[in-house]
């Protein structure tokens with residue numbers, strides 16, 4: 633597995649960091665870190681897809697992003713200074729494995745390998761850009777466009793070669809990810825199904841025509 637966060641390390645250094653990390657396995661539905669709890673580790677995703685969830689003002693849970701192999705999480709609270717709490721809950725959407733570094737190991741990585749620290753900054757800049765894009769989308773784009781775009785991104789995350797890609801998410805989750813209500817997202821998905829762009833199933837959406845979806849996303 634290649635983690636962009638470790639891309640600047642040479643093979644020996646990378647091996648040292650990874651051998652100090654603890655491998656953990658999770659089942660679908662397991663909570664890996666919980667919003668509000670004190671933090672002491674950074675996690676690299678080795679396999680499986682994970683949901684980033686936050687509590688809304690109404691006390692509901694909303695999925696704000698998904699992570700997959702090669703991603704990392706848990707850095708925010710470690711960068712904020714002590715003591716700091718997790719900004720989100722991370723839940724396994726399927727069986728997953730992570731490698732975790734303690735806060736001290738993460739600090740050590742950043743101070744000993746300036747290039748890794750710089751990469752962290754680059755990756756965070758990318759995430760800020762992604763989130764600004766989402767904010768603009770939420771402010772100015774229609775729900776249709778948001779559904780098309782997010783489905784395209786999810787198809788990328790779940791793609792396993794050529795052909796149709798099945799996204800194993802409920803319409804509830806999809807609605808949370810695009811910031812829409814379930815009935816209105818369902819209406820858009822049904823229209824896409826009528827056009828042959830997706831096929832809907834219980835707890836899943838299969839993208840059949842990626843090119844059309846991307847064209848619709850604008």
Ligand SMILES: Nc1ncnc2c1ncn2[C@@H]1O[C@@H]2COP(=O)(O)O[C@H]2[C@H]1O
Nearest residue numbers: 684697705706707708709710718719720
């Ligand atoms: N919008 C987001 N997209 C992806 N990951 C996020 C987002 N918000 C929070 N996280 C991750 O969720 C983690 C929760 O614990 P931390 O606050 O330590 O670090 C956080 C980030 O790594």
